[in-house]
Structures are given as structure tokens and as C-alpha cells.
Amino acid sequence: MQDSSPFQYIAIDQISESKTNPRQTFDQAKLEELAASIRPHGLIQPIVVRPKEKGFEIVAGARRFRACQLAEEFSVPAHIKELNDAEAVEWQLVENSQRVDVHPYEEAQGFQRLLDVPGYDVAALVEKSGKSASHIYARLSLLQLIPTVAEAFVQERITASHANLIARLPQEHQAIAFENCWRKDWQDKEAHLLPAKHLSAWI
Incomplete structure (x- = not known):
């Protein structure tokens, strides 16, 4: 402005x-x-x-x-x-x-x-x-991110792609998703993150 x-x-x-x-x-x-x-x-x-x-x-x-x-x-x-x-x-x-x-x-x-x-x-x-x-x-x-994940995102310890995916999960599952987002096979499973019924596929 x-x-x-x-x-x-x-x-x-x-x-x-x-x-x-x-x-x-x-x-x-x-x-x-x-x-x-x-x-x-x-x-x-x-x-x-x-x-x-x-x-x-x-x-x-x-x-x-x-x-x-x-x-x-x-x-x-x-x-x-x-x-x-x-x-x-x-x-x-x-x-x-x-x-x-x-x-x-x-x-x-x-x-x-x-x-x-x-x-x-x-x-x-x-x-x-x-x-x-x-x-x-x-x-x-x-803003749906739990504090731990939000802090990691602001500090750029996770990418915007990871943050957007995790934000769309129920908050009770976000901590587990955050812990797993560094796994080598996590990227291949991103498509299965959103429906909660698929969480067991990568947890």
C-alpha cells in the first residue's frame, strides 16, 4: 500500500x-x-x-x-x-x-x-x-494445524505441501502425520492422507 x-x-x-x-x-x-x-x-x-x-x-x-x-x-x-x-x-x-x-x-x-x-x-x-x-x-x-505442526511450518521445518495436507486431517491425527512426514515412503502415501480411513496405510 x-x-x-x-x-x-x-x-x-x-x-x-x-x-x-x-x-x-x-x-x-x-x-x-x-x-x-x-x-x-x-x-x-x-x-x-x-x-x-x-x-x-x-x-x-x-x-x-x-x-x-x-x-x-x-x-x-x-x-x-x-x-x-x-x-x-x-x-x-x-x-x-x-x-x-x-x-x-x-x-x-x-x-x-x-x-x-x-x-x-x-x-x-x-x-x-x-x-x-x-x-x-x-x-x-x-489455522487448523495443531500448535506443534504450525510452529514447525513457520520455522520451515516442513514444506507448505506437508502443512496443507496435515491441516486437512482431523487434529487428533496431525501429530502422527507430522512424525511420519520425513519418512521416505511418505510422499508416495500423501494421496491417502485426507480420508481418515486411509491413515492405517502409512502410520
């Missing part, structure tokens, strides 16, 4: 990150690279913040903010927006949907946060995010 409104510089210690930001994982090496590019000339693309009781909360630009911290910048350029909680979540969802490196599980969590807001449904998400309904439903299905 682009913003051409005026910006101002805000001291880093006056800014805090948002707990509702869909992006919760950051590649440290890429942060270091971005920090290195910021040191000579500062941050070129402003972040977006909203006023809070104490200071400002990031609406968009957490990665840039963290890189500025690494670069030991005193302040960062920022657009200040008056947004309520629902509007902030919507902004975060749209901003992150335009980036290719957001993890699918975190994108799913972002979709669900908006669905929890009165007045939002999948049709509204399609309009706001520009994603298809099938994409949104596929992402939301990932």
Missing part, C-alpha cells in the same frame, strides 16, 4: 511494533543487508505509524524499523495515520499481501484477525487484499 502524504521524522525510542502485524518472522541476514544500505543515507521509504497513548505504533514497516535499529539510526521517516484497531489490521493485511515473502501461516493469521472484526467476511477480504477467495480459504485452512 503506497502513501504519498507528507511524512516526518520520529525518534526510534518513541515507536513500538504492533502485535497484530501478520509478519512475525524476520530473516536476520536480510535485516543486516537492509541495515547496511540504510547506514550511508538513512531510510528512504517511510514507515507508517499511528498515534498511541505513549508514542506511536507501527502499522507498516516493521522490517524497515528493525533494520534502522540495527543501523543505529536515531529517527526514522514516518507517515502518521489516525487509525482505529480494525483499520490498522486492514492496512497491515493489505500491505503484507503485496509482499511475496510473508509466510503463509502468518498471512492466514492476518486474514483471521480481520474476520474477527464485525462486518468483515471473505468477500470483504477478497476486495481489500486483491487475493482470490480460494487463496484466502486455503490460507485459513492452515
